[in-house]
Amino acid sequence: MQGLSRDLCRGLYFDHLSELCLALVRCVGALAVESALQAQLLAAGALFHLLLSAFHYDYTLREGGVESALETNQQEVANRLAEESITACARLAGLDEACPPNAAARSALSALLTPYLARKLGVLPAPELLRILTANTENPYLLWDNATRAELREYLREQQRSVVRSGECDESYGANFVYSAHKEELVVGEIFVRIYNEQPTFPLENPRQFALDLLDFVGSQAQYLHSARSLDDNNVGQASGGIQRVAQTEQALQALHNVLRNNPGLESLCVGHFRLLFCLLSLDGCRGLQAVTVQVIQALTGSHT
Template identity: 50%
Template sequence: MQQSILGQILPEAMVCYLENYGAEKFAEIFLGEFDTPEVIWSNEMRRHMIEKLASHLADFTPRLMSNTRALYQYCAIPHIIYPQLQYELFCDIYYLKHLCDVERFPDWPIKDPVALLKRVLAAWQTEVEKQPSSITVEDAYQELGLEQDIRHDDAKIRKAYFRLAQKYHPDKNPDGRDIFERVNKAYEFLCSRTAHQVDGPDPRNILLVIRTQSILFSRYKDVLAPYKYSGYPMLIKTIQLEADDEQLFSKETSLLAAAAELTYHTINCSALNAEELRREKGLEVLQGAYNRCVSVLNSSSKPNDVAVQVCANIARCYTAAASFPMCREKLIEMSHFIKDLCHTLYFKSLLRVCLVGVECVSALAIDQILQMNLLQAGILWHLLPFLFSYDYTLDEGGVSKCEDSNQQELSNRLAKMALYACGRLAGAYTEESRATPVNAVIQGVLQKLLTPYITSLIPTASSEEVLKILTSNVETPYLIWDNGTRTQLIDFLTTNQQAHVRTGESDPEYGAAFEFDAHKDELVIGGVFIRIYNEQPSFPIKVQYSFS
C-alpha cells in the first residue's frame, strides 16, 4: 500500500482490489457504485478525488495550458481523506464497520477467517499502542512559516510547503534534510487531519476489531476451534480498564459489552480457550465487571443500557465456562458471582437478562456444590415465580408468534427454562444429555412448594403440560390446585425474594417447611387425597410417583 503512488490517492481497499483482481476488474469497480464490506466507492468519492487532484495541481495546470512543455516541480500529494470512510477501519480485505453491520450484511462471506483474525489482532495491538501525535496545528504552522493565530486553507498550506520543500530538498540542499523532513511531516499532518481524529487509541476502532472477532467466532466456530485464542491479554485488560472506569455508563463508546460478548464466543468455540481464560485470571476479571454492572440495575433499566448488555453477555460467559471442570472449580471459589446472578433475576422487566440468567443456572447445576450455593443464594425465590407468568392459550391458540415483538412469548419461554432449571437443580432428569447430580435437599423443597405430584411430572411430562397445570385450577385425587394455593405460594415466594434481595436473609429452610392451607385438613395416603378420590372413584390411580 505504502509502496504504491496510488496509496495516497485511492482508498486502501481499491489498491488491494487492483493488486488482487487486475486492471479490468478494477476498472469496473472504479467506474461503478459499490457499498459493501469489501468495496466502498461511489460517484461522490470519484468527484472528491478529482477535486483534490485538481487542487493539488492548481498552480501547474494554467502553466501547462499555455506551455505544454512546462516542467512539473514534483510535490507529494497528501493522503486524500474520504468523508465516506471517516469512521471505517480497513483490515485484510474488509471494511470492518460495514462487516459489523449485521442488519445490512447479515452473512457476508469471509474468505479466510483465520487470516482475518490474525490481521484484526494485529490491528488491535497497533491501535492500543498508538501514541498521541507529537505535533500540533500550531507547531505545523510554525514549521511552514505560517501565522499561528488564523486558520489557513489548503492552497496556502500547499504553497508554503512547496516553497520550503524546493529550498531544503536533499537533492538540492544536502544540509537541509532535517528541515525538509520536519516540513514534510507538518504538511502531511495538516492535510490529513479529520474532524473525528483521536489522539492515541481510538475507542471506535477498538470496538470494531472486537465486534469483528465476535462475528468470526460465532460464524466460523468449527474453523477456529483448533486454534488457541491469543488475544486474551488485550481482551482481559480491556474488560478490566472498562470496569474500573468511573465514566463507564456515560461515555460515548463503551467497549465492555462487546468485550464480554467476544469472551463468550471464544469460550464457546474451544475448550482450549476456556482453559486459557481461566489461566489468565479472566473469570475473576469478568466477576469484577459483572458486579459493577449488577449493582446499578434497577426497575427503570432498559434493554439497551450498557449495564444490562454487560450482565447478559457475562452470564453467557459463565454458562459456557460451566461446561469445563477446571472453570467450575474456579467458579466455586468465586462465590459472590452467584449472588449477583440471582440478583439479575429480580428484574422481571429485563426478560432477556432473565433468560440468559436462568440458562446459566441450568448450566451451573451440573455441579453439586454449585447447586447448594445457588439454593443458599435464594435461587428458588427467583425461579419459581417465573412459572406463573406462563400463558398456555398462546401455545394452544395457534397464534403467530415472534419473540422480538411478543413479550408473552418471551415470558412463556422463560417459564419453560425456569422449570427446566428447577429440574436440573434437583437432579430430576435421568437422560444423559440433561442429567445432573441428584440433590435430595432441593427435591424436598420443590415437593413442598410445588406439591409432590407436580414435582414428579417435571422429568416425565412436557414443560407445557406442567406449566398449564400450575396456571389452571385442578382438583383430582393427586392434586388440589386453585387460585388460593397459587396466591399463597406466590405471596410466600415474593416475600422471601424481596427479603433476600434487601437483606440477604430469607427462610432458613428455603421453603422445606411450607404447607398449603388448602391441604392441611385433607387426608393423604400414598400421595392421594382420599376425599377427592371418594368423589371421583373412577379416577385411575397409578403406581406411587417419585423422581426415581
C-alpha cells in the same frame, strides 16, 4: 463462584427485563451440573426466582397457534422464560440425568409444588407442566386453584425480597411450607383421600401401592382407637383427638373399599388383615366406621379370586 450465584439470582429479581432474565435462567440451569454450585444457587434464592417466573406463563398463546418472534411478543418471551425456569428447577433438584440429585431442592419442590407436580418435573414437558400449574385442578393427586397459587406466590415474593435485601431466606427453601387448603386434608400415599372417595373411578398410577398404604394407615389408627377404648369403653370417639381419628379411619376404609371395587385383583393384599378389620367391628359407638368396615369385608368376601 458463590458471588456469581448471588449476582445471577439478584439479576432475576428484575423480572421486567425479560430477555436478561431468560439468559440468567439458562446460566442457572447450566451451573446446576455440580453439587456445590447447586447448593450456592439454592442459598442465593434461585428456586424462589424461578418459580415466580413460572406464573407468567400463558398456555393460550401456544394453543392459539400464534406465530411470533421473541423480539416482538413479550408474552412469548414470558412463556419461554417460564419454560426455561421449570427446566432449571428440575436441574437444580437433579431430576435431569445430567445433574446430581439434590435432596434439599427436591424436598423444597415437593412442598412448594406438591409431591405430584414435583415428581412430574422430570417427566412432563415444561409446557404441559406449566399448563397444570397455571390452571385449577381437583383430583386425587392435586388440589390446586387460585387460592393455592396466590398463597405460593405470596410466599415466594416474601422470600425473594428477603434474599435480595438481606441475603437471608427460609433455611428449608420452602420444604416446611404447607398450603392452608391442604392442612385439614387426609393424604395417604400422596393421594387426597376425600377427593378420591368423591372420584373413585379416577385412574390411579399405582392402585396396589395405594391399597397397601391405606392398610398401613388403618392399622396405625386402629392401635390408637383400641388404646382409647381401653381407657373409656363407652366413648372411644370422644377421647382427645378421637373424633378426627375415627373420621380419618372411616375415610381411609371407604377409600380401601373403592380401590378394591375399581381395581379387581387387589383382594389378595388384604390377606392377613382380616383380624384388623374384625377388630374395628368391635369398636362400639363408632357406627360409621363399623358400617364402612362391613363394606370392605363384603368387597373382599364377594371376590371370586
